[in-house]
Structure formats: C-alpha cells, structure tokens
Amino acid sequence: MQKNILITGVGKRIGLYLAKAFLARGHRVLGTFRTHYPSIDALAELGADLYQCDFTDQAQLDELIQTLKLRYQGLDALIHNASLWLSDDDPVGVDGVISQMMQVHVYAPYQLNLALAPLLQNRETMTDIIHLTDYVAQKGSKKHIAYAASKAALENMTLSFAGKLAPQVKVNAIAPALICFNEDDDEDYRDKARAKSVLAREGGETEVLQAIDYLMQSQYVTGSSLALDGGRHLK
DSSP states (O other): OOOEEEEEOOSSHHHHHHHHHHHHTTOEEEEEESSOOHHHHHHHHHTOEEEEOOTTOHHHHHHHHHHHHHHOSOOSEEEEOOOOOOOTTOTTHHHHHHHHHHIIIIIHHHHHHHHHHHHHHTSSSOEEEEEEOOTHHHHOOSSOHHHHHHHHHHHHHHHHHHHHHTTTEEEEEEEESSOOOOTTOOHHHHHHHHTTSTTOSOOOHHHHHHHHHHHHHOSSOOSOEEEESTTGGGO
16 A cells, blocks of 8 residues: 655655655655755656755745645655754854754654644554654764754654654654765774674665664554664673
C-alpha cells in the first residue's frame, strides 16, 4: 500500500538516501530542503513532492506548515532528518549558534509535529513520527555543546509526543553516530573515527533505513531511542 512519507532535509546524505529508497518502493515522498542541490532535481524527476524551506526562518516554516495542511489529507510517517552542524566557535557567534541549533532541531520538529498531528491521526492504521537525533545527545560534546544540547532536547521530545499522540501515532528516535563519511574526509580522520566504536566501521545509510523500517512495522514500540553507534558505549 502506498504511503505518504514526509522527510525533512532530503538534499543530501541520509535524507537523500531515504527519499530515493521510499520512492523506489512506490511511496509518495514529501521532502523539504534548504539548499537546491542537483540532487533535488533528480528527486523531482523521480516523483517526489519537494518544498524549499529554511527552518531557521520562522516565516518560511509557517508557510510550509500551511502548504502541507492544505495539500494533503493524511500522512503515514514524518521523519525528522533535517540537521545543522555548527561548532560553538562558529563565526555567527554563540547566540547565533544556539539559536540556529534549537530552531532546526527543536522548534521546527515541535511545530511540525503539533501542526501535522491531525494528518497522522486520521489514518486507519498506526502512523509514525521518527526523530533522527545523535549519539552525542547522551554523551555530550566539548566542541559542539549547542548541537548536542539541541539533539538531547529532540530526544526528550520523543517521550512527550509519544505519550501525547498514542495510541494512533508511534513516536520514536534514532540516535546515529558514524553513519557515512564525507568525500573529503582524509584517511587519518577516518581511522580515528572508526576506532571510536567496537565494530570499528561506518554504518552506512542502509542501517538508518532498516531502523526506520523496523520502527514503522512495529505495532508495539513507541517512546524509544534506537542507538546506531557501532557499540561506542562499550569503548
């Protein structure tokens, strides 16, 4: 059965991979993106419904929410993948860093969940909200304090929405560590990153897809955070 799946941040990496995978399965993919990469044109050719929105801009977020509510009668899954990676010494300054981290990782998911809950609740079967958080939500980060704090808030929000939207909507989180390297990561960095987990490897985007499949197929899991970290907690 075809599902309507909204994925935020589909321009690259995990979001792009997920969008392509669900389109290949015949599902209707609604995707948001901040920057128009060539990948966006490729997704459009595959049939995705795409919406440009900078989550740090409240006016754009408000417009996106209104558009989605007008154009769609129902949603089967809402996957919060959109993310922003700023260090605490970024040139935007400490106020800018914490503001943007919270806006993208907390305020936007919070508002989307509340506004689109009716679309998730009017389906005949259980539906899903999935937050992509981060390994550092539990561990913290010396160089990315604002980022880690915002991801921790998103993880906590999983619990609140799971309780609020049950039993129709399941709300879970996925907390990845090293999933895939960037093309310009040198071998020394890759070796150090792999060594942080007992499995000593990168997970690959397919691990995230399989985790999402498990959560969406489950009829008995909500309010949980699924770690995809290669056993970093064992080091």
